[in-house]
Amino acid sequence: MEFTNRTFLVTGGTSGLGGATTRALLEHGANVVAADLKGEAPDGATFVQTDVTDEVQVQTAVAAAVELGGFAGAVNCAGIGIAAKVLSKGEAHPLDLFNKVLQVNLAGTFNVTRLAAQALSQAEPGQDGERGVIVNTASAAAFEGQIGQAAYAASKSGVVGMTLPMARELAVHGIRVAAIAPGLFLTPMLAELPQAAQDSLGKQVPFPARLGDPAEFAALVCHVIENRMLNGEVIRLDGSIRMAAR
Numbered sequence: 001m002e003f004t005n006r007t008f009l010v011t012g013g014t015s016g017l018g019g020a021t022t023r024a025l026l027e028h029g030a031n032v033v034a035a036d037l038k039g040e041a042p043d044g045a046t047f048v049q050t051d052v053t054d055e056v057q058v059q060t061a062v063a064a065a066v067e068l069g070g071f072a073g074a075v076n077c078a079g080i081g082i083a084a085k086v087l088s089k090g091e092a093h094p095l096d097l098f099n100k101v102l103q104v105n106l107a108g109t110f111n112v113t114r115l116a117a118q119a120l121s122q123a124e125p126g127q128d129g130e131r132g133v134i135v136n137t138a139s140a141a142a143f144e145g146q147i148g149q150a151a152y153a154a155s156k157s158g159v160v161g162m163t164l165p166m167a168r169e170l171a172v173h174g175i176r177v178a179a180i181a182p183g184l185f186l187t188p189m190l191a192e193l194p195q196a197a198q199d200s201l202g203k204q205v206p207f208p209a210r211l212g213d214p215a216e217f218a219a220l221v222c223h224v225i226e227n228r229m230l231n232g233e234v235i236r237l238d239g240s241i242r243m244a245a246r
């Protein structure tokens with residue numbers, strides 16, 4: 001898949017990993033629709049206010065991408081990272097909190113993927129019959145969820161789990177589906193921590209012993225888009241960190 005005259009939909013596209021992905025795709029010459037609840041899209045991208053859990057809003061965002069011409073894929077970066085214990089001082093994990101994390105991170109990713117795939121299936125096929133590519137964002141927590149991450153880890157392992165069956169199913173339409181599982185990246189979430197806490201987290205990464213730069217995530221998204229043999233795979237991008245229990 002090439003970038004020029006192509007349009008990509010990036011959810012969570014105004015901040016962190018999604019913001020960096022939006023900028024990288026623009027730098028490669030693509031058009032970008034940044035679909036996010038809030039924020040400002042980087043210069044050159046089209047912002048469409050979107051809740052990824054809402055069917056009509058995602059249809060509107062996909063339609064905006066189709067309208068720009070050459071709609072070629074979606075990158076699912078929208079997500080929330082709420083942490084809570086199963087039992088905390090005798091109180092059980094609020095069920096609505098668990099459902100919310102599943103709804104945004106897992107159902108939201110599925111919602112965008114299914115509606116993007118529907119539009120992509122109508123595209124003119126390119127080389128190898130390729131029509132589009134979907135890149136999902138999982139997490140190292142899908143494999144080593146920490147204490148307090150029952151909901152988050154469940155949502156991200158759901159993203160891992162659905163990547164292969166979606167790739168298998170959508171192959172007939174020439175649509176690839178892959179996922180990236182980031183370790184620790186310096187996005188607004190972590191940037192709010194004091195420098196000492198950021199340094200301490202960074203030192204837990206075997207090599208390079210630092211937090212990831214969102215531009216490094218975006219570079220992998222661009223590679224997944226370009227490399228047609230990447231399909232149905234979940235790629236860890238984590239400096240080989242394996243998260244500890246806490």
Ligand SMILES: NC(=O)c1ccc[n+]([C@@H]2O[C@H](COP(=O)([O-])OP(=O)(O)OC[C@H]3O[C@@H](n4cnc5c(N)ncnc54)[C@H](O)[C@@H]3O)[C@@H](O)[C@H]2O)c1
Nearest residue numbers: 012015016017036037051052077078079139182184185187
């Ligand atoms: N930063 C990390 O270290 C890290 C590690 C592993 C996985 N991830 C995952 O990467 C993705 C991006 O995280 P980030 O660190 O860039 O966080 P971030 O908070 O900077 O960006 C997330 C974006 O998603 C948007 N969003 C949240 N709920 C939404 C909804 N319902 N509809 C539309 N947009 C919504 C937010 O407004 C925000 O702009 C998330 O899925 C996160 O779980 C991040």
